[in-house]
Amino acid sequence: MSGKAIYFEDVDIGDEITPLVFNPTREMIAAYVKACNITEKRFTDDAYARSLGMDGIIAPGNMGLAYLSRMITDWAAGSVLRKLEVRFRGFIKPGDQLTCKGLVVEKHARGSENSIECDVFIENENGDRPVAGSATVVLPARSLR
Amino acid sequence: MIEFDRDILGKEFVLGTFHVTQEMIQGFARAVGETDPKYLDAEVAKEGVTGGLIAPPVFYDVFRADQLPDPKVKFGKVAFNAGQRCEFYAPIRPGDTITLKTRITDVYEKTGRTGKMVFIVRQTTYENQLGETVAMVEQSQVRRESGAARE
Numbered sequence: 001m002s003g004k005a006i007y008f009e010d011v012d013i014g015d016e017i018t019p020l021v022f023n024p025t026r027e028m029i030a031a032y033v034k035a036c037n038i039t040e041k042r043f044t045d046d047a048y049a050r051s052l053g054m055d056g057i058i059a060p061g062n063m064g065l066a067y068l069s070r071m072i073t074d075w076a077a078g079s080v081l082r083k084l085e086v087r088f089r090g091f092i093k094p095g096d097q098l099t100c101k102g103l104v105v106e107k108h109a110r111g112s113e114n115s116i117e118c119d120v121f122i123e124n125e126n127g128d129r130p131v132a133g134s135a136t137v138v139l140p141a142r143s144l145r
Numbered sequence: 146m147i148e149f150d151r152d153i154l155g156k157e158f159v160l161g162t163f164h165v166t167q168e169m170i171q172g173f174a175r176a177v178g179e180t181d182p183k184y185l186d187a188e189v190a191k192e193g194v195t196g197g198l199i200a201p202p203v204f205y206d207v208f209r210a211d212q213l214p215d216p217k218v219k220f221g222k223v224a225f226n227a228g229q230r231c232e233f234y235a236p237i238r239p240g241d242t243i244t245l246k247t248r249i250t251d252v253y254e255k256t257g258r259t260g261k262m263v264f265i266v267r268q269t270t271y272e273n274q275l276g277e278t279v280a281m282v283e284q285s286q287v288r289r290e291s292g293a294a295r296e
Contacts, residue, residue: 028176035169035176036207052223053291061226066177066203073181073201078194081202085230133228 006076008107008114008139017102017118020071024059026094032063059092064131068120071100072137079137082115086133097125102135114141147254147263148219154252160210160245160269167239170200173207187239199236205271205280208245213267216249220263221288227264230283235273242274250283263288 033043038060041048046056065086072081092098099122106117116139121132167187174184179201182189187198237243251266264287271280 031176035172037209039209060206062203062206062229063177065229065231066173066201066206069202070177070179073179073184077181081233083230083232084202085228087228088226 005078006139007142008109008116009142011104011107011116011139013104013107015104017071017104017120018075019102020067020074020100022064022067022098022100022122024063024092024094024096024098026057029057029059029063029094032060032066036060036062054091055093057094059094061088061092061131064088064092064122067100068102068122068131068133068135071102071120072118072135075102076137076139078140081135082138083136084120084133085135086120086131088131090128090130092122092130098122098130105134114139147252149252150215150217153214153216153249155248155250156214157246157248158214160213160247161208162242162244163208165200165237165239165241165243167198169207170198170204170237170239173204174201177201177203195236197238199238202231202233202280204237205231205282208243208271210245210247214247214249216252216265218252218263218265218288220254220261222290224265224286224288227285227287229285232281233279234281235277235279237271237273237279241279243279244272246270246272260290 043057043060049057069081102118102120104116104118108115116137118135120135121129123129171185183193183195183199184201190198247267247269250268254263264285266285268283270278272278
């Protein structure tokens with residue numbers, strides 16, 4: 001669901017971004033691969049993925065990035081994602097039970113643009129984080145309404 | 146020392162120009178489960194702060210070049226996306242024409258617990274028909290001997 005607007009003044013360091021469940025299925029991965037015209041077979045062909053040394057198909061890393069971006073939009077309607085930086089430390093596979101999470105770590109008021117820095121990551125059921133990084137998000141200000 | 150084509154470092158390559166349609170944006174938004182009307186519903190989006198339909202930030206992933214400049218690294222049997230740094234300056238909208246320009250900015254090696262790895266760093270800019278850079282993506286690709294595990 002798209003959330004309600006969150007204003008810069010209402011956010012504190014340490015606040016948690018509303019988590020987003022991300023349980024990728026083969027169908028979801030196939031839909032992403034199609035929407036992005038991806039031709040690499042490691043995302044669609046189990047036998048080919050195994051020939052590369054993996055257990056089977058994996059999700060494109062950027063699909064995780066897209067879900068982190070969606071987590072931010074769903075949490076704060078009216079926000080603008082300025083920067084997203086991640087490391088891919090593990091594979092995202094069909095059947096994984098994942099959650100996108102984030103935490104506000106800094107607040108910056110710069111002229112007319114108010115932004116927050118967030119730690120963002122995708123976590124599996126064991127607490128491992130196959131995708132982890134940071135995001136800069138511009139939030140609307142109440143004072144400028 | 147890693148063997149590769151050093152002359153390619155810093156050279157700019159135009160990867161192509163792509164026309165953006167509303168269907169492409171909606172298709173991408175649906176594929177990642179977006180529900181915000183600014184990505185899906187042109188009528189509703191027109192009345193909102195974005196003043197029309199816009200693409201989700203990671204939409205840049207739909208632009209695929211047939212061929213990327215190849216630094217010809219003589220190492221690794223398999224390549225993976227190791228990381229990404231994206232900066233978004235302005236939204237992409239239906240009707241835009243986006244030109245991709247890319248440069249290889251670094252090639253370096255590292256030894257981790259699974260052995261030697263070679264990283265290739267590519268910086269790509271996305272420019273619209275007005276000459277505005279709407280996004281910059283720095284992608285780090287890792288080349289390894291096997292895909293069995295990741296660092």
